[in-house]
Amino acid sequence: MVKNLKNKHRLNLLGLIETKRGIVTRYDVARLWGEDGAGWEYVGSEGASVGLLLIWDESVEERQGDGALPRSAEDFKAWIQDMELVDFPLTDRMFTWFRGRSCSRIDRAMFSLEWLEEFLETRVRGGPRGLSDHCPIIVEDNKMRGGPRPFRSLDSWFTHEGFIRMVKEEWRGLGEIQFTDKLKALSIPLRRWHKANFSDMDKKITTFEEEIKKIDDLVSNGVYDGTMEARRKALKHSPMVGFRDGLVGRICQDEAVKLEMLPSAEEIREAVWDCESSKAPGCDGYNMNFIKRCWEEIGLEFTTAVIGFFQTSRLPAESNISWVALAPKFVGAREIKDLRPISMVRCVYKVISKVLVRRMR
Incomplete structure (x- = not known):
């Protein structure tokens, strides 16, 4: 009423x-x-x-x-x-x-x-x-509880002149272990290095955010002058089936054989460089920019990991983990069909998929 x-x-x-x-x-x-x-x-x-x-x-x-x-x-x-x-x-x-x-x-x-x-x-x-x-x-909400902060590689690390040298030293020190396990182990010294060399960056970002918030509060209260905008800006996966034109069609035996052929090192490298560098990483925390920038040191083992899949048709369990986020297609989405799945996969899985997709084009 x-x-x-x-x-x-x-x-x-x-x-x-x-x-x-x-x-x-x-x-x-x-x-x-x-x-x-x-x-x-x-x-x-x-x-x-x-x-x-x-x-x-x-x-x-x-x-x-x-x-x-x-x-x-x-x-x-x-x-x-x-x-x-x-x-x-x-x-x-x-x-x-x-x-x-x-x-x-x-x-x-x-x-x-x-x-x-x-x-x-x-x-x-x-x-x-x-x-x-x-x-x-x-x-x-008070029911929500924070957990440990997940590892994420940062593009800004490559602006530090000693970063690549540190990665080479730590990578060699990890010895001969499976590539995906090696990436996981590398995250520990990377966290340490970040804290020692970039901890002040987090403080600077917080300071800039607080400064912008102050300006916003002034504008909200009707206080504005010509210098504020300038000040604000300054702070700143059957191999016999293929998909064409949205329809499912069988591929010939020769095409299936080509899909299963061992990729060359150059084909793998081209697939890596065909991936977007700074897209959100999978659950391993590494984006493709890290793989590209450290290719001289880790490229051989990365290539071996990809070739291993084509030789054995198997992936290590850790490489086959994906995070899926459901993004609404429009405001007011209520059913599954109203959501768009976004899959965040690990770098090795991503490159294997890219190799297969490039062969099917």
Whole structure:
């Protein structure tokens, strides 16, 4: 009833008396208001006092510097209400997009009421935006617990003049063990080296992020001058089956034999260089840029690992592990068919796949 009243009259402010509630939560407000783009204050019921609740539409103050909301924004708000989604406010900032003196809360995190019943202490904050116009949206809940930070190779390591020399020394010191095990073992000295040589980089990034946040806060509060934008920018897997044209067709025996032939060292190297250097790494933590830049030292063993698959038709268990992330194809995705799988595989598996794909072209 309250929600229908609010929608019918397009209310921006609503006051209720005799709530008979000692405590009013965000969940209560979302059920009444229809979305969580709302602020509220209440007086709980106690004894003869039956309680007061005041709710208002915070989106009226969500945009600064660009005037009234366009029709598309009004349609979007109506869609949120129809889907019964809760549009959470940010706990640490007013806006998520900044350009010059204009700022707006374009980026949002929305939840179903079922989600909020399961995760009662959900909160949303804006992450550091760096040089982007947009802030990332971070969803947190007390049920979530952080784990150990996974290993990741960084392209910035190659800017250090002693990095390649260190990799060569550590790689040779690991002796004759399986290539994938060797990569895993190498991550330990790489972590140590990063801490000794790049720990200050993390501190510098944090300092820059804090500086940008200060500028954003000033703009959010209406303080802006011509030097701010310049200051902000300165901080900155049957081999007999093939796929053609989307249809499945059988390939001839000669084509199948060609797929199973041992690749040459040059063919493997070309496949490595055909891979995007800085795409997200698999669960081993190494991207292809690391493999390319350290090819002089690890290339022979990498090539042997790839040839080993064509000789035995087997992969070490560690090489066959993939991480799969499901990305929604559109806002409001609810079913599996609405999600796009993104597979992050280890570097050896990736190159074997690239060799086979290049042969099928």
